[in-house]
Amino acid sequence: MKLSICLVGEDSLALASLKQELEKDVAFQVEPRVYSYGEALEGLRNKTGPVIAVVDLNRDMERAFGIAEDIKLKFSNVRLIMTSPSSTPETILRAMRSGAEEFLAQPFNWSEVRKSFDAIRKKIDAHAVRGIDRGHIVAISSNKGGVGSTTVAANLAASLVAQRKSVCLVDLVLQFGSVTSFLNIDASYTILDLVKNLKRIDPLFLDGSLVKHVSGIRVLAEPFYAEDARRITPADIDEILDLLAQSFDFVVVDTPKEFDDMLALVLDKANLILFVTEMDVPSLKSAHRAFELFERMGIYDKKIRLILNRYVKSKLMTLESVEKALGAKVFWTLPNNYPVAIAAVNQGLSIQECDPRSDIARGYSGLTQAVLSTFTLPGAPKAAIDEKSGILGRWMPARGLTK
Ligand SMILES: Nc1ncnc2c1ncn2[C@@H]1O[C@H](COP(=O)(O)OP(=O)(O)OP(=O)(O)O)[C@@H](O)[C@H]1O
Ligand SMILES: [Mg+2]
Structure with a gap:
């Protein structure tokens, strides 16, 4: 089964390029449109099965962290990746605290991007084998x-x-x-x-x-x-x-x-x-x-x-x-x-x-x-x-x- 990917951000050129790259991989089903911060929760609500949400912090970092926390709180099937042009230790730490499992620095290094998605895919597969949802x-x-x-x-x-x-x-x-x-x-x-x-x-x-x-x-x-x-x-x-x-x-x-x-x-x-x-x-x-x-x-x-x-x-x-x-x-x-x-x-x-x-x-x-x-x-x-x-x-x- 293809793995669902949702992209969340505002006017993000980075997400547009990420989308193009991920669409080349037949293992992924990338949501056709990028959700704005305000649309993310509603967009993810109807998704069943494992989903990877990629949140771009570009436009409004505080708001994006807030959305990420809400996603983690409400949807146990969603795994988070965050991305930003600012990859200071503070931003990365904050991203991890908000529930991100991977952080992608911009501009993207495609081999790092692939490693991050592979790491999450492995975790999802391990989860599926055990048939367990996280409490x-x-x-x-x-x-x-x-x-x-x-x-x-x-x-x-x-x-x-x-x-x-x-x-x-x-x-x-x-x-x-x-x-x-x-x-x-x-x-x-x-x-x-x-x-x-x-x-x-x-x-x-x-x-x-x-x-x-x-x-x-x-x-x-x-x-x-x-x-x-x-x-x-x-x-x-x-x-x-x-x-x-x-x-x-x-x-x-x-x-x-x-x-x-x-x-x-x-x-x-x-x-x-x-x-x-x-x-x-x-x-x-x-x-x-x-x-x-x-x-x-x-x-x-x-x-x-x-x-x-x-x-x-x-x-x-x-x-x-x-x-x-x-x-x-x-x-x-x-x-x-x-x-x-x-x-x-x-x-x-x-x-x-x-x-x-x-x-x-x-x-x-x-x-x-x-x-x-x-x-x-x-x-x-x-x-x-x-x-x-x-x-x-x-x-x-x-x-x-x-x-
Ligand atoms: N709503 C309540 N009404 C009346 N008594 C209560 C209520 N909630 C707790 N108590 C009583 O207050 C006392 C202290 O409660 P508890 O041990 O849960 O507090 P604590 O914060 O865990 O304390 P400690 O600092 O020892 O860990 C207990 O005797 C408990 O039965
Ligand atoms: Mg106690």
Whole structure:
């Protein structure tokens, strides 16, 4: 079968020449017209099977990166190549972060172009042989203790399973992870066993390394001993997340609060980041610092979603004021319900299993639907509300809109 190629860019002579060159190869089916940035998502929506999209950054780099991120987020069948006359390390790094698997410098070196397409074709063939579609990696992040990230990770994972998705919950809080105690499961193997055997992992080995929770979630546990965390490198995590994403619809990752190379890698790699915070001033201050850090790191803000946990309506601090202060739209609020949250943990159950009629169980159902929609529905989230920032304005300068 011919491999579909879509070209995306505006008034690009480079893409016109690329099109001519690729059309000479009978293995490729090049889309007759070049999509403008605005048309790309719609154009790719109806494509089934593997597609290579080539995005030219020529006209508007920021917009092109945005489109590329959207493509990666929404279409797991599309593989990205980016091209630009500017091939500075910053541009290439940014392209890779936006999901590009190859970068083509302009003017084109045709033998390099061929190598890039061949490399992607090989990956697609390997994928087809295994019959696997890549799953989504959802990182649960927060930078303040106790705001609820493990609760969100465990309960999102359970709700996704209830929606018939296969889910692996990974505890990357390597030193003092708590997913196994939240779910009251005993692990025989941990992430360290996977790391030690990375070269010989097959589906059977992978399955044996995961613990099954009654809800159906598979869990990859933290090492038994905190000191073993040091034996696991970001490169190991990179490989493990790839492996899991090939085997599960969703890989939900509970991440540590401290920022380091491993967290940077996970946030970079994630298709979606759910950033969890609470609605008190210290938590929001911490969240603000995290958002600034994400911006400095160049983490694409369209993949970050803000979750307000233990949300209680208050006239002093409204949702709008939080959005204004953080420069980010609130994606979801989860109600404060300590009795149900703690009863679930104490029984090793998900909140849904523990009390399906509670407000917090409904909150998690809604969050799960919203997450699922993120990967299927068109359109980016709306811009933040522009209102007076009230109580929060005293300590936070309003940032630019981030979504
Ligand atoms: N919406 C909620 N309402 C009430 N209590 C909650 C809610 N979400 C979580 N909790 C409770 O808050 C406590 C902290 O939650 P959790 O351990 O998930 O936070 P964390 O951010 O992972 O903490 P840590 O810093 O230890 O990793 C737990 O006892 C949990 O049951
Ligand atoms: Mg935790």
